[in-house]
Amino acid sequence: MNDYLKDLKVIEKKRWELLSLEIIVLSFLTIAVIVLSLLEQKYLTLFFLIILTTLFSAYIINKQRELKKLNTHLTEEQLKNIEEKMRAASLQERLKEVTLLYRVGRITVSSLTLQKKLDKILRLAYNLVKADRASIMLINERMGTFVVASSIGIDMELLRSRPQKVDEGVAGWVCEHRTPQILSGKVNDGRFINFREKPEDINSAICLPVKLKGKVIGVLNLSYLHGPERVFTEHDLRLLSIFSRYISIAIEHTQLSLKKQMIPT
Numbered sequence: 001m002n003d004y005l006k007d008l009k010v011i012e013k014k015r016w017e018l019l020s021l022e023i024i025v026l027s028f029l030t031i032a033v034i035v036l037s038l039l040e041q042k043y044l045t046l047f048f049l050i051i052l053t054t055l056f057s058a059y060i061i062n063k064q065r066e067l068k069k070l071n072t073h074l075t076e077e078q079l080k081n082i083e084e085k086m087r088a089a090s091l092q093e094r095l096k097e098v099t100l101l102y103r104v105g106r107i108t109v110s111s112l113t114l115q116k117k118l119d120k121i122l123r124l125a126y127n128l129v130k131a132d133r134a135s136i137m138l139i140n141e142r143m144g145t146f147v148v149a150s151s152i153g154i155d156m157e158l159l160r161s162r163p164q165k166v167d168e169g170v171a172g173w174v175c176e177h178r179t180p181q182i183l184s185g186k187v188n189d190g191r192f193i194n195f196r197e198k199p200e201d202i203n204s205a206i207c208l209p210v211k212l213k214g215k216v217i218g219v220l221n222l223s224y225l226h227g228p229e230r231v232f233t234e235h236d237l238r239l240l241s242i243f244s245r246y247i248s249i250a251i252e253h254t255q256l257s258l259k260k261q262m263i264p265t
Contacts, residue, residue: 099138100124101242108250113259115249116148125222126152129236132225136210136247138218139166139175146171146218168208171219178216179209180241181234204231208240211247220244 001087099142107120126134133153145163148156166172174181183205205223211217220243224230 080084095238097128100128101239104243104246107255108201108246114251115150115255117254118247121243121247121250122150122152122220125220128239129222129232130230131222134220134222136218136220137164137171138210139216149218169220174219175216176209178209178211180206180237182206182234182237184231199257206232206236208237208242208244210244210247212252217248217251220247 009126060205064199094252104121104124107117107124110117112120122134122136131152135151135154136149138149139145140147143163147163148154164171166175170181170183178238182202203224204227205221208220211220222240224232
C-alpha cells in the first residue's frame with residue numbers, strides 16, 4: 001500500500017513538472033516571437049521557432065513515455081494486489097467450506113438422535129449458502145407422501161394440512177429422475193406435476209435427491225426469497241450434494257446403531 005502511494009506521488013510530481021515546463025517554454029516562445037517580429041527577423045524567427053518546437057516536442061514525448069511506464073507499472077501492481085486479495089478470499093472461503101464439511105461428518109456418526117442430526121446438518125447447509133428457507137423431506141412409502149423431517153423458515157401447519165405426494169412438484173420430479181434441479185424465478189414447467197405456487201416469490205431454489213444404498217429416500221431443498229443477485233450456482237450444487245450424502249449417512253448410521261442396541265449381548 002505504501003509503494004502504491006509512492007508511485008501515485010511520483011506520477012503526480014512528474015505531471016506538475018511537465019505542466020510547469022510547458023508554461024515556461026510557451027511563455028519563452030511567445031516572447032521570442034514578439035521580439036524577433038519587432039526586429040523584423042522573419043527567417044531567423046521561423047528557424048528559431050522550428051528548433052524550439054522540435055526540442056520541446058521531443059521532450060514532451062519522452063516525458064509522456066516515462067509517465068506511461070509508471071502508469072503501466074502501477075496498473076500491474078494494482079492487478080497483482082487484486083489477484084492476491086481474491087486468492088486470499090477464495091482460500092478463506094474454501095477453508096470455511098472444508099471446516100463445515102468436517103463438522104457435518106462428525107455429526108453424522110455422533111450419538112445424537114436422528115432428529116438432532118438432521119436439524120444440525122440442515123442448519124449448517126442453510127448457513128453455508130446463506131439461504132432464506134430450507135428443508136429435508138423424506139418419503140413415507142406407506143402413505144405415498146413426503147414427510148418434512150427438518151425445516152427452517154417453512155410454515156409447517158400449511159404442509160401438515162396438505163402433505164405433498166411423492167410424484168408431485170419439483171421434489172417429485174427430482175426423486176423420480178434422481179437428478180438435482182436448480183430453478184430461478186417463477187416456475188412454469190410442465191415437467192412438475194401439480195406444482196404448488198408458493199405464498200412468497202422465490203428468486204432461486206435448489207432441490208437435491210437424498211439416496212441410501214442406491215434408492216432415493218427424500219430430498220434436500222434450499223431457496224432464496226429476495227434479491228435478484230442471489231442465485232444458486234454449480235458450485236453450490238457440488239457442495240450441497242455432499243450434504244445430501246451426509247444426510248443419508250446419518251440415517252444409515254442411526255439405523256445401524258438401533259439394530260446393534262436390539263441385538264442381545
